[in-house]
Amino acid sequence: xxxxxxxxxxxxxxxxxxxxxxxxxxxxxxxxxxxLLVHSGNGKGKSSSAFGMVARALGHGIKVGVVQFIKGAASxxxxxxxxxxxxEVSYHVMGEGFTWETQDRQRDIAKAQQAWDVARxxxxxxxxxxxxxxxxxxxLKYGYLQLDAVLADIQARPLLxxxxxxxxxxxxxxxxxADTVTEMSLVKHAFKAGVKAQKGIEF
Amino acid sequence: xxxxxxxxxxxxxxxxxxxxxxxxxxxxxxxxxxxLLVHSGNGKGKSSSAFGMVARALGHGIKVGVVQFIKGAASxxxxxxxxxxxxEVSYHVMGEGFTWETQDRQRDIAKAQQAWDVARxxxxxxxxxxxxxxxxxxxLKYGYLQLDAVLADIQARPLLxxxxxxxxxxxxxxxxxADTVTEMSLVKHAFKAGVKAQKGIEF
Numbered sequence: 001x002x003x004x005x006x007x008x009x010x011x012x013x014x015x016x017x018x019x020x021x022x023x024x025x026x027x028x029x030x031x032x033x034x035x036l037l038v039h040s041g042n043g044k045g046k047s048s049s050a051f052g053m054v055a056r057a058l059g060h061g062i063k064v065g066v067v068q069f070i071k072g073a074a075s076x077x078x079x080x081x082x083x084x085x086x087x088e089v090s091y092h093v094m095g096e097g098f099t100w101e102t103q104d105r106q107r108d109i110a111k112a113q114q115a116w117d118v119a120r121x122x123x124x125x126x127x128x129x130x131x132x133x134x135x136x137x138x139x140l141k142y143g144y145l146q147l148d149a150v151l152a153d154i155q156a157r158p159l160l161x162x163x164x165x166x167x168x169x170x171x172x173x174x175x176x177x178a179d180t181v182t183e184m185s186l187v188k189h190a191f192k193a194g195v196k197a198q199k200g201i202e203f
Numbered sequence: 204x205x206x207x208x209x210x211x212x213x214x215x216x217x218x219x220x221x222x223x224x225x226x227x228x229x230x231x232x233x234x235x236x237x238x239l240l241v242h243s244g245n246g247k248g249k250s251s252s253a254f255g256m257v258a259r260a261l262g263h264g265i266k267v268g269v270v271q272f273i274k275g276a277a278s279x280x281x282x283x284x285x286x287x288x289x290x291e292v293s294y295h296v297m298g299e300g301f302t303w304e305t306q307d308r309q310r311d312i313a314k315a316q317q318a319w320d321v322a323r324x325x326x327x328x329x330x331x332x333x334x335x336x337x338x339x340x341x342x343l344k345y346g347y348l349q350l351d352a353v354l355a356d357i358q359a360r361p362l363l364x365x366x367x368x369x370x371x372x373x374x375x376x377x378x379x380x381a382d383t384v385t386e387m388s389l390v391k392h393a394f395k396a397g398v399k400a401q402k403g404i405e406f
Contacts, residue, residue, distance in 0.1 A: 037247075043385040045242060045252030048259070052251030052281065055258055059280030077262030078255065181391040182246040187384035 007124070007156040014155055034129075034161040035179040036154060040137060040170035043184035050132045050164040051078045057162075058088055062129035065090040065122035069115050069167075070135040090128065092118050095139070112144035116153075123157040130162045137167025137174065147173045210327070210359040217358055237332075237364040238382040239357060243340060243373035246387035253335045253367040254281045260365075261291055265332035268293040268325030272318050272370075273338040293331065295321045298342070315347035319356075326360040333365045340370025340377065350376045 014033075037053075039046040054064050066082065066089060082089045094115030095108075122131045139145045151173065154163055165174060175181050217236075240256075242249040257267050269285065269292060285292045297318030298311075319342075325334045342348045354376065357366055368377060378384050 039248060040390075041388075043387075044240075044383065045248055045255075045385050045387065048255030049248030049252035049387075051255035051258050052248075052253065053255075055254050055284045056251070056280035059282065059284030077259035079262065081258045081262030175391065178391060180247065181389075182248050183388040183390050184246075184248065184252075185244075185386045185388060187243075187386050188378065188381060189383050 007153070010158070011152065011156040014157075014159060033159050034157065034163065036177060037162070037164045038137075038170050038174055038178040038181045039164065039166045039184060040168055040175075040181065041183035041185050042168055043186040044189075045184045046166040046168070047078075047134050049182070049184075050134060050166050051082070053130065053162075053164060054082060054089065054132060057130040058085065063088055063090075063127055064130045064132065065119075065125065065128045066092065066132040066134065067115055067119045067122065067136075068093045068095065068134040069112065069139045070095045090122060094118060095135075108142070109144045112139045115139070116145055116150065120153045123153050123161070123163070126158045126161075128161060130164070131157070133163065133165045135167040136165045137170045139167075140171050140174065141167075141169040147171055151177050210356070213361070214355065214359040217360075217362060236362050237360065237366065239380060240365070240367045241340075241373050241377055241381040241384045242367065242369045242387060243371055243378075243384065244386040244388050245371055246389040247392075248387045249369040249371070250281075250337050252385070252387075253337060253369050254285070256333065256365075256367060257285060257292065257335060260333040261288065266291055266293075266330055267333045267335065268322075268328065268331045269295065269335045269337065270318055270322045270325065270339075271296045271298065271337040272315060272342045273298045293325060297321060298338075311345070312347045315342045318342070319348055319353065323356050326356050326364070326366070329361045329364075331364060333367070334360070336366065336368045338370040339368045340373045342370075343374050343377065344370075344372040350374055354380050 039049055054066065057064050064082075068079075079091065079093060083091050092115070095111055119131070119133055119136075122128055136145075136150070140147055140150065154165075155177070157163065165178075170181070242252055257269065260267050267285075271282075282294065282296060285294050295318070298314055322334070322336055322339075325331055339348075339353070343350055343353065357368075358380070360366065368381075373384070
């Protein structure tokens with residue numbers, strides 16, 4: 001079976017499984033399948049909570065894949081730490097910073113597509129139980145990637161694989177597709193009081 | 204100088220430092236000092252983002268202390284993972300589950316006080332750059348610990364030590380004392396669709 005046919009078959013199986021779950025409308029479902037979690041909002045913690053889940057997964061012996069779509073937004077600390085475990089974490093920092101930094105949209109789109117190719121490989125890897133797509137929402141919001149193609153690859157992933165998508169401005173289609181959506185809202189921020197970014201906290 | 208006098212002196216220095224910062228009202232402060240971050244709200248990610256910050260801090264070579272005040276709420280995965288690094292992470296799971304489970308308020312209060320004694324030791328340790336007080340807001344909300352005493356110990360910590368407090372229902376006094384407050388709001392949750400908790404994601 002070709003890769004695309006196989007992906008389509010997995011997609012169909014996944015959609016049927018989800019529809020059955022909803023149809024049953026059971027309070028305490030016993031079904032177990034990989035969740036799509038979205039962390040959005042203007043507050044802090046969107047990426048940090050995803051990386052906390054990486055630690056949690058590793059504690060359960062679950063292999064993890066990470067793709068950071070916005071290089072500039074990546075925490076150097078988290079990258080340095082999780083790269084200590086190359087057998088357990090497949091860590092990829094892609095992207096070349098924000099568009100207003102690079103001022104070259106076509107280049108940004110090409111970079112985002114390269115990043116997605118890496119993400120798709122992780123989404124096709126049965127051995128990986130958790131895939132973190134850090135700042136993917138930003139790449140989608142700017143139109144660097146097409147939502148339909150991205151969701152098709154996410155929904156075609158192995159049944160038990162969890163996916164976490166982070167970034168402010170999550171598109172409606174991403175929220176509709178998600179199992180769990182958390183909005184991180186900023187209530188109060190030290191920066192507003194004139195405190196500079198702190199190593200180990202902000203980056 | 205006695206421990207309490209020393210703590211009081213550090214508290215005074217810290218408060219003076221904060222007041223100076225506010226008085227200056229400078230857009231780009233150059234001052235660097237430990238932040239008090241609060242993660243509250245009914246959504247997911249409050250503890251996970253704190254543990255993501257632990258990974259970030261470890262990536263920067265910063266030593267970390269963790270106290271989990273509600274044993275039942277602790278992620279077994281995060282605990283299993285971070286206990287791999289006893290030289291870098293001082294990890295303490297205290298508490299005995301929620302009050303409605305134990306049905307013994309006096310015992311819960313005693314356990315919370317024991318947990319706070321452990322937290323205070325971390326807050327007095329100059330070698331620790333980040334202290335995570337997981338679910339502390341719950342212990343405060345139930346009145347297991349007194350806010351004034353807790354804030355005095357937090358504010359008396361070493362100047363460069365960061366503290367993250369998690370748990371829904373943060374008290375106003377905690378929010379007032381915080382440098383950064385993030386509210387995690389639940390937009391959509393798989394549980395509502397009848398999906399059971401997933402190992403590596405929910406616990």
